Amino acid sequence: MRKSIATVSLSGPLERKLTAVADAGFDGVEIFEPDLLAGFPSPEDVRARAADLGLRVDLYQPFRDFEGVGAEALARNLRRARHKFEVMERLGADLLLVCSNASPETIPDDELAAGQLYRLAELAAGHGIRIAYEALAWGRHVGDYAHAWRIVRMAGHDHLGLCLDSFHILSRGSDPAGIEEIPGEKIFFLQLADAPLLAMDTLRWSRHHRCFPGQGGFDLAGLLAHVLRAGYDGPLSLEVFNDVFRQADTARTAVDAMRSLIALEEDVAARLPGSLAAVPPPVPPTGFAFAELAAPATADLEPLLTALGFARRGVHTGKPVELWAQGEARILLNAGVPADAAALTAVGLESPDPAGAVKRARALLSPVLPRRRAPGEAPLDAVAAPDGTALFFCRTARPDHPSWTGDFAPAGGRAPTGEITHIDHVALTQPWHHFDEASLFYRSVLGLRPRESLELADPYGLLMSRAMSGAAGAVRIVINVAYVGGHASAPDAPWQHVALASRDIMATARRLRAIGGVVLPIPANYYDDLRACHDLDPGRLRDFQDLGLLYDRDEDGEFLHLYTVTAGRLFFEVVQRSGGYEGYGARNAPIRLAVQHAPADGHHIALR
Amino acid sequence: MRKSIATVSLSGPLERKLTAVADAGFDGVEIFEPDLLAGFPSPEDVRARAADLGLRVDLYQPFRDFEGVGAEALARNLRRARHKFEVMERLGADLLLVCSNASPETIPDDELAAGQLYRLAELAAGHGIRIAYEALAWGRHVGDYAHAWRIVRMAGHDHLGLCLDSFHILSRGSDPAGIEEIPGEKIFFLQLADAPLLAMDTLRWSRHHRCFPGQGGFDLAGLLAHVLRAGYDGPLSLEVFNDVFRQADTARTAVDAMRSLIALEEDVAARLPGSLAAVPPPVPPTGFAFAELAAPATADLEPLLTALGFARRGVHTGKPVELWAQGEARILLNAGVPADAAALTAVGLESPDPAGAVKRARALLSPVLPRRRAPGEAPLDAVAAPDGTALFFCRTARPDHPSWTGDFAPAGGRAPTGEITHIDHVALTQPWHHFDEASLFYRSVLGLRPRESLELADPYGLLMSRAMSGAAGAVRIVINVAYVGGHASAPDAPWQHVALASRDIMATARRLRAIGGVVLPIPANYYDDLRACHDLDPGRLRDFQDLGLLYDRDEDGEFLHLYTVTAGRLFFEVVQRSGGYEGYGARNAPIRLAVQHAPADGHHIALR
Structure with missing residues (x-):
């Protein structure tokens, strides 16, 4: 029989997967959509590459949450499908996997689902495309193949058939014998996976x-x-x-x-009324005072900081440290600490009570760092976070407390010119073993609230990511860790980043574009998907694409962001939140990770 | 409140755990029984060490599958408990955790369980010990704390109370409010664990x-x-x-x-009648022809092989390879391959059709190795296993095929003297990533049947182990891998071993004891547990302990085995199966692993 494999089954970038699949003797390939979106090769490039390798593009997948919806959602879903059919034509794929709707809002009505799938098949037929409908084991209403088959039969369209997936059938203990009752020509595709019989109890x-x-x-x-x-x-x-x-x-x-x-x-x-806590109360930080970078070659970062609108505002009176500032965002460039490459080594947190914050950290067994204080310098209280980052508790320019800024002599020169207002968040990659420890540290020592852990797909494995934030988002820290065992076989990428809030990200992006080569390039395929998934103004979408901006939204608001290229271990993000959006654009993180891996994967993108 | 921690919560050997627990400021410790059994310090040593560190031994745990059983099992369980009470007295522990019976044979009768727990408490009282009964979330009959409390109340014994474990309560969604109805003095112990809210679906x-x-x-x-x-x-x-x-x-x-x-x-x-397989049929191996060791210093292994009863029977005519033999067990010592230390590099498999076996391997995309053949030498067909071990397909001394043994000139000298009859199995540690691949390789290429995967506790993490065997146990291969991510922080231990079958393991063990220092020492605590768990003849048990023998049994038969110390990456096991025992003594593997780690953990045991 012909043999095929979904690209999600393998590690690495799409091109490497295609080569490996062909070399192993497969006849075809299922293109897993995220692999296309996160790569620079256009659908035409992928099609040509597959053809060169003798591979047929057997399937494009997955298309989710289509059927069993209200009229308005149906119109949106058909619009999204039309966009995807265009991508499939470019890709040379004529079969689309549609998996059963898993959304809690799905309407449990087989006739409705059948009618809507008929409309989808009719639309697909116009593009020469067929639809393979698959029952997800956790589908909200349609969870087994027999149910999916009833709906497909009811719809009765030549371009609508079934996709059977062994995992979804056998994991639920469905009896596969009933498959024999289905006409073979209505089984459009068969996906195979085995699994250990896990007692998931x-x-x-x-x-x-x-x-x-x-x-x-x-x-x-x-x-x-x-x-x-x-x-x-x-x-x-x-x-x-x-x-x-x-x-x-x-x-x-x-x-x-x-x-x-x-x-x-x-x-x-x-x-418990009447009982007393044995530890000093938390002193929640109210903002970021600074981010300190080890910068062995300070000059390397200057063009980037300048393009972001920062200006050199101070020089430390006793150490080779420069203060770059803009609004309430402050970056310290420290040329005096040993480091191979630029790295985030310390974070200053605005604290209403630095001494109290240290007392609490000590009571919670956190390593308090010796004060780095020369005669005449402001005292700086600091603790070490689990990944070694120093956290300084600061009162910046307040009358009641010496300010660390007093240790810097004014640098003169021009004033900041940009739109950056403050540090939105910092993201720290944790050593393998320290993820749970870090969650507890930020929660207990700093009093931040953890958000849900997310799994992010990196080309070489999964990452776990958890955001921790204070009240009203005053301080946001994101911790990341490789999900399984570290990336033994992957390019080493313990990236950190500092996310800067801009009050006008389009202006900031244009400023960056003007100097060239500093914004992380984003694949055109990403914008194709954005076009399909959101009803965005075409002009605005074009601007996003021109400027390398990424987009997310939720029920509360919108999020625009861009990434700079990486310098050493470090890159910057620029973000703009609107409405009550409190997330971090997690759906875009796999795109960013794939592009960051691109140079090591042999792509043409030049990162500095 | 006083703070305690179960030793299972931490990595490493028991002594290191105690130190870390004390250094972190805990008041007490729960001794997790496997940590005691796998260590050399006696219960008195552990007691003294804990006392030195200011730690109370708050609990000994777990005691399993006690209640709700027939009269005969009850007698056995009380006997086992008496042994454990003696260990606890030596340990200075006065509280034993008894978890609800998880065996499928448990009798669902609360009065029976209460009566039996009363008898256990009565016995415990004589030793000044109390019993904390805990409902396991997956207990066969008793699965929540309210049920456990009904039974404890029904039993009505001062020395019987509850152990509450937050995991067992909250993972099942039990309402913890009912705890307030329980008299505090009947809550003997509280174990705390958090857990992510996993959708285990x-x-x-x-x-x-x-x-x-x-x-x-x-x-x-x-x-x-x-x-x-x-x-x-x-x-x-x-x-x-x-x-x-x-x-x-x-x-x-x-x-x-x-x-x-x-x-x-x-x-x-x-x-499917009428369809044809596209690959040549499997050629199941019928036994081991040899195990080949890279032995840079051949002389190092000679005393060990001699003590095992092997004799040098041949010298290769063209390479620096010696053949050591005894019965059908053959070891090749190859001084000609580059290696830092002794390692298992190749395995010879007896095959009814070597050329057919290679054809099948090739059809299944396995790397066929170039024949290592000098003029006049017998042809040897070989493939590479996923971990790089070469597998040679041999016909040893059969009239229909050239024999690899023909390449060896007789070495003269004495004949073998021992009880070893053949190679029982080889165990290969797989590189991280290759476990599933190896399972499929041995199953499909060699036609071996996989047994269930087992998890084995190593002091530095879990190992997964899977045995693969041919019909009638002709060939047994065990593959092992670190369960999560490799042992990043642990001593590097990619051990392999060759298990030799002895027809009289007591005699072999005495032979080994005579030369001294080659049998892996086994902690006395292991034999205390053996005494508690099995009704073995005391003289026999004493012999086991004297000789470093380990013991297992199942419904089909018995298994006796011992390990040698490690040379390079390699050690030997000697095994004797009786009845229809088809296992590998998996329950003893954690003991072996802990002892093998002992030198790196700072113990006094000298391995060569």
Whole structure:
């Protein structure tokens, strides 16, 4: 039989996947959409490359959440489909996988779904394209192949058939014998995957995924309050089976464990009248005072900072450190710390009570750093975050406290010219082993609230990402980690970044474009997808594409952002939030990661 | 509140855990039984060390599958408990965690369970010990704390109370408010763990754990037969979301993928009358011809091989290779291949048709190695296994085929003297990324049947282990891999071993003891546990302990084994199977792993 494989099954960029697939003797390939979107080769390029390699593009996938929707959503979905059919024509693909709607809003009405799939098939037929409808095991309403087949039969369109996926059939324990009743010509495609028979039950959860209090999602303070009200007076004891902790440094994990219990005691004290927390209260930071970069060759960063609108405003009186500023955004370039390449080494946090913040950090067993103070300099209290980044607690230019800015002599020269107002967030890649520890550190020591962990697809594996933020988004810190074992075989990419808030990102982007070569290029395929998924003004979309801007929105507002190329371990992001958007453009992160890997993957994009 | 932690929460050996726990400021510790069993310090040593560190031994755990059993099992379980109470007295622990019975045979009768727990508590009281009964979330009959409390209340014994574990309560969504109804003095212990709110459903299974056909547990040939009977004539396409493949070498994974489809086509052809497999049939090996060791300093291994009863029987006529033999067990020592230290580099497999075996390997895309043949030497067909080990297909001393042994000149000297009859199995540690590939390779290329994958606890993480065997155990190969990401922070230990079958392991063990220093020492704590768990003849048990023998049994028979110390990457195991025992002593592997790590962990055991 002919043999095919979905590009998602392999690592690396799309071109490498195609070569490997052809070399292994496959006849065809399923193009997994994210692989196309994150790459620079156009659909025509991919088509030509596949043809050169003797590979047929058997399927384009997936198209999600189409059927069982209201009239307005249907119109939007058909519009999105039309865009995708155009991409498929360019790609030379004539079969589209549509998986059953998994959205909670799906209307459970087979006739409605059949009618809507008929319309989709009719539209597809005009492009010479066929639709393979697949029941996802977790489909909201349609979860097994027999149900999908009933709907396809009801629709009765030549261009509509089934895609069968062994995982979705066998993972649910569906009886595959019923497949024999389906006419073979209506089975448009067969996807195969095996899987270990995992007991995905509490036992497995318990044996591998436990973590220390405050690192997961349980309401442990609530539970503990009940136990204490019952009169229990024994110890609090941690019993944690965790695949990562099993490999981590013993002493460090023990400290992390103790920190979790101290924070838990504090949480429960807040719920039990009459009991008292044993630790000083948190002193939530109110903003970023600065980001400090180790910059062995300071001059390398100057054109970029200048293009961003920063100006050199001060020079440290005792060290080779420059202060670059714009609005409330301040970047310190430190040429005096040993480093191979530019890297983010310290973050200044605005604090209403620096000494109190350090007291709390110490009570929570965090390493307090010795004060770096020369005679006449302002005292700076600092702790080390789990990845080694120094966190300084600052009061910038307040009458009640010496300001660190007093250690800098004015540098003269021009004033800042740009639209940057402040640091929106910093993103720190954590060493393997330290992700849970970092979550707990930022939550307990700084009092930030963790958001949900997200999985981001990198060409060489999955990343976990978790944002932590203070009230009203005053301080946002994003921590990232490779999901499994580090990227053993992948190009080394422990990237950090500083995200700057712009009040007019279009203006900032134009300023950057003017100097050339500093904005991370974004594949045209991304903008094709943006066009399909959002009803954006064409002129605005064209501007986004011209300027390398990425776009996201949620129910609360919009998010525009762009990335600079990488210098050393570091790059900058420029962001503009509107409405109540509180996210980080996570859906765009895989695009960014793929492009950042591009030079190592042999692409033509020149990063500095 | 007092703070405690279970030793299972941390990595490394027990002594390092105790130090780390004390340094982090904990007041006490739960001793997780496997940590005690796998370590040399006696219970008294652990007690003294904990006391020195200011740590109380708050709990000993776990004691499993006690209650809700028949009279005979109860007697056995009480006997086992008595042994454990003695260990606890030596350890200075006065609280034992008993978790609810998870065995499928548990009798669902609360009064029976209460009565039996009463008897356990009564026995414990005589030792000044209390019993903390815990509902496991996956307990067969008792799965939540309210149920456990009903039983404890019914039993009504002062020395019987509850252990509450936040994981077991919150993972099941039990309402913790009911805890307040329990008298505090009956809550003997509280264990805390958090956990991410994992959607342990098909979606997560699908997104992370798919694998190629033949690497998991699905009956894909059965499914495919149904699809083909339906008349489907499209391609077979693989869609595999897998955390490991995402990081693996692209080209290699593509070949692995193709191999899986070729093997699947063959499987389905066997089920569909009239269809034909496209690949030559498997040629299952019928035994081990030899194990070849790279031995840069051949002399280092001679005393060990001699003590095992081997004799030098031949010298290769063209290469610096010696043949050591005993019964059907043959070891080649090759001083001519570059290697830092002794390592297993090749395995000879007895094959009824070497050329056919190579044809099959080639059809399944396995790298066929160039024949290493000098003029006058016997031809040797070989393929490379996924970890690089060369597999030679041999016909040893058969009239129909040249024998590789013909290339060796007799070495004269003494004849073998020992009890070793043949090679029982070889165990190969796979590079991270190659575990699934190796499973499929041995299954499809050699026609071996995979057994279930097991998780083995190593002090620095979990190992996955899977045995593959031919009909009647003719050939057994065990593959191991680090479960998560490799042991980044752990001592490097890619151990391989050759297991030799002895017809009288006691005699072999005595022979080894006579030369001294070559048998891996086994902690006395292991024998204390053996005494508690099995009703073994005391004299026999004493012999086991004297000789460093480990013991396992199942419903089919018994297994005795011992390990030698490690030379280079390699060690030997000696095994004796009786009855129909087909396992590998997996329950003893964590003991072995802990002892093998001992030198790096600063223990006193001298390995060569």
